[in-house]
Amino acid sequence: MKKEQKMAQDILKQVGGKENIQRVAHCMTRLRLSLKDDSKANINDLKRIDGVMGVVEDDTLQIVVGPGTVNKVAAEMSNETGLAIGEEAAINEGDMDFSEKAELDREKMKQKNKTPFKLFLRRVGNIFIPLIPGLIASGIINGAANFAKNAGVDETATYMQILLLLGSTVFTYLAILVGWNTAKEFGGTPVLGAIAGGILFNPLLADITIYGEPLVVGRGGLFGVIFAAWLMTFVEKKVRSVMHSSIDILFTPLITVLVVGFISLYAIVPVAGVLSDIITTGLISALDVGGVVAGGVLAAFFLPLVMLGLHHGLTPIHVELMNTFGSTALLPILAMAGAGQVGGTIAIYVKTKNQRLRNIIKGALPVGILGIGEPLLYGVTLPLGRPFITACMGAAFGGAFQAVMHTAAQGIGVSGISLIPLIADSKYIWYFLGLVVSYVFGFIFTYLFGFKERMAEGI
DSSP, rough: OHHHHHHHHHHHHHTTTGGGOOOOOOOOOOOEESSOOOGGOOOHHHHHOOOOOOOOESSSSEOOOOOTTTHHHHHHHHHHHHHHHHHTTTOGGGGGOOOOOOOHHHHHHHTSSHHHHHHHHHHHHHHGGGHHHHHHHHHHHHHHHHHHHTTTOOTTSSSHHHHHHHHHHHTTHHHHHHHHHHHTTTTTTTTHHHHHHHTTOOOGGOEEETTEEEOTTTTHHHHHHHHHHHHHHHHHHHHHHSOOOTTTHHHHHHHHHHHHHIIIIIIIIIHHHHHHHHHHHHHHHHHHHHHHHHHHHHHTTOOOOOHTTGGGGGHHHHHHHHHHHBBHHHHHHHHHHHHHHHHHHHHHHHOOOHHHHHHHHHHHHHHHHHHHHHHIIIIHHHHSSSHHHHHHHHHHHHHHHHHHTOOOOOOOOOOOOGGGGGGGGOHHHHHHHHHHHHHHHHHHHHIIIIIGGGGGTTT
């Protein structure tokens, strides 16, 4: 039996069996399970399954198994449950007994109690998570091509032009992909969301004058795309609710595109453009003025966002910064959060005699250095408690350093050492030194007062 198949079967046993699975999904490192009855999940035994690095209880049960492995485990879960990745199992409330209905009511109440801001970030994360593999691949190709250009390679060479083509394609059509995923996330027709994204980035916009000014292609960026695609979904549902089924296929999409198209050009583009300017220029101004303090605070508080799974909600801000300034100064600063954690876990490895904890660190540390920090977060620092705080403290020093050095990234989706080829203006050494600063201070804080051997009991 394959390792991933055994992991899937062991996980199923600890979450109440395949009958208790409502939905199977995954991101880069986490298997995300929606359960019909959360009380049937045995969290402690889940954490002890070989290969499981951590468990997060949220609106979905998130089981951290690491990059690469998560795709295979999710596929095995799909085979075991008969559910396609992302497919919802049908719920028939009429067939439920009293306890099952009570559990469903509790789940509905839990959904109602979520804060709007947290739900917003989760929605944004759900829109961008499926795009991350493409963003990573394209970012690395772009980084390598730009690195070669800086090294003196002839950029008119055919192979260089091909690399630049491959690296830029996802960013050229990103608005369409975001629009598609937005409509899908809110229960609309994906292609209408894609049209919303295409409208806001169509080159023909430059030929249209509204309010006495020609429209700017891409004005409002992905913020505008997300809102326009959501509006497509909202209008589509309203129109469909009153449209006769015999003509629905003709007139519902037609009316939706016409209504939302005009609203997008006359309202969404101007408003989203102002919002985009406030966020991007405001953030850059804060870094210029705040410098050391701003960089330190941003880096120190990024790990809590990762802990809650809300960090993907910042993706459109990175993209807007790249659209506006050609690079994102925010990403190198936030990347220091993972570096502080690396330094902290090295300190724990040096101090602890707990063999299980040392084995977890040995397995999670390499991917942590490469920029994937969830295995270290959920397997080491967060369960131990205090090292999570000292890792954030170490990150603050690295973030302050990156802010002072004005490093920026030309791509997104990667972090840690993997981000080096994407650093703008050839500041590769400065970025690397920032990583070292976070490593060192994360190590020092954790070694001196972040970890005691008794913390490892029960790991």
